Amino acid sequence: MVSDTVSAARAELTKIATLRGVRLLTGVIVGLHVLMLAQNVSAETEAVSKITADGMIERFPGIVRPAREALVEYLATSSFQMCLFLPCIAAVIAGQEFRAGQLGTSLLAVPRRGLLIGAKTLAAGGFLLSVAAVIAAISTAFMYVTVKGWNPGLPVSADAWIAQAKFLTYAVLSGLITFAITMVARSTLVGILITAVLTVLTMSQIPAAFTPALDALVPLSAGRNLILVPEESLRLSAGPGHAMVVLVTWPLLATVTAAVALGRRDAR
Amino acid sequence: MIEAVRLTKRYGKKPAVDDVSFTVRPGRITGFLGPNGAGKSTTLRMLLGLDHPDDGTALIAGQRYRDLRHPLRTVGALLDGAGPVPERRGIDHLVWMAQSNRIPRRRAHEVLELVGLTGAARQRVKGYSLGMGQRLGIAAALLGDPEILVLDEPVNGLDPDGIRWVRNFLREYAASGRTVLLSSHLMAETAGTADDAIVIAGGRIVAHGSLDDISAGHESLESAFFALTAERGGRGGW
Known part of the structure; x- marks a missing residue:
């Protein structure tokens, strides 16, 4: 069973890696990340050069915070903003199955639906993790350029590793939510649209206007609750523990739904 | 049977x-x-x-298809409505299928040669003619040397x-x-x-x-x- 899962997951990874759309989209997202960080380098470097003797930084006008905490958070959030785009890769990966009869071929090769979904989820999760790791590495490199004159060890400090680990966790789990939704909807476009709606729910703060508990259940809000540090100007809707539960539950439920749907429907 | x-x-x-x-x-x-x-x-x-x-x-x-452990090694199938993604190269389509059933990678090249598609192995499937697409489907069916x-x-x-x-x-x-x-x-x-x-x-x-x-x-x-x-x-x- 384990060897069957490994070979099926390996085949799924090959499917992902040999799809031009996935490679193009990944390249665009990584390029966009580099571009956005490059634009901020001079402003951030200037802010770092003005860190006070007691270790305070003013990254935004009027907001003075402990430099180490603010810069570690910046490291994570600079990667986190790419999570708006990473689910698109997941949608393209899942959506390929529903083009040109690919699902039929996949089921001829791996007819056990549960095994197929498991292998697909493992492969998609692995690919998303590798892309997220590249994004995290780029953020780390830019952070080093920014802080090398003040504290060159900061980008690889324990706090930085923890922040990056939270980002990687969110990047993979949020991607898997979109992946499973796309598998259920059987359409890349619908997968992206549903993800966009969930994102807008957090951005617009509509659920938060009713109750923070409702907002805390939305994936992007949970990601924000996991990665960001609460402060005076930033109120979060739940703690990191709650966020992890939400972020694990969403892909779990969505994947089980996708497996049930794949098992019950004909492969058309 | x-x-x-x-x-x-x-x-x-x-x-x-x-x-x-x-x-x-x-x-x-x-x-x-x-x-x-x-x-x-x-x-x-x-x-x-x-x-x-x-x-x-x-x-x-003697078994349901879904109960076959490595089905491509038992059954080779060419079906209308079960084909490759057009953007993928012919060889890549066969390689992932082979990997899924633990079939050696070289077999993908062998079946391409068998159906006369070696020259088009690295071409994207969307560039194939109807006949080439059919040959690729036959190559996929023969991949596991099935009974x-x-x-x-x-x-x-x-x-x-x-x-x-x-x-x-x-x-x-x-x-x-x-x-x-x-x-x-x-x-x-x-x-x-x-x-x-x-x-x-x-x-x-x-x-x-x-x-x-x-x-x-x-x-x-x-x-x-x-x-x-x-x-x-x-x-x-x-």
């Missing part, structure tokens, strides 16, 4: 396949004949676990050389004791290739036996086919 027992599939209240039973024996090529919409593809899809039957069972080598072949219209889009190659290949395949189920609506082609035939019309089996038995009393397999299918809604003309 392929065995279908009382297979039934309905779309709404309309039966697409109705109580279909047949056996396909090893060492022979069995033609699966029927007009468009007769239920050929649906039957094959149920046989291969792609569609769920409402009733009945389909067994391949059983299930082919839906395999000569569709092939040039005369390709058609002759498929015919000779299938004859040799069956002669080596393997099982071939060949769906087609080309009577002359089937008559020149198959040993047995199953005729389906309106979702029901209307004849099953050796080609000689089915054609007996008729001018040709084609006349027998029209006589058999006319009673169950087969089209008599344009």
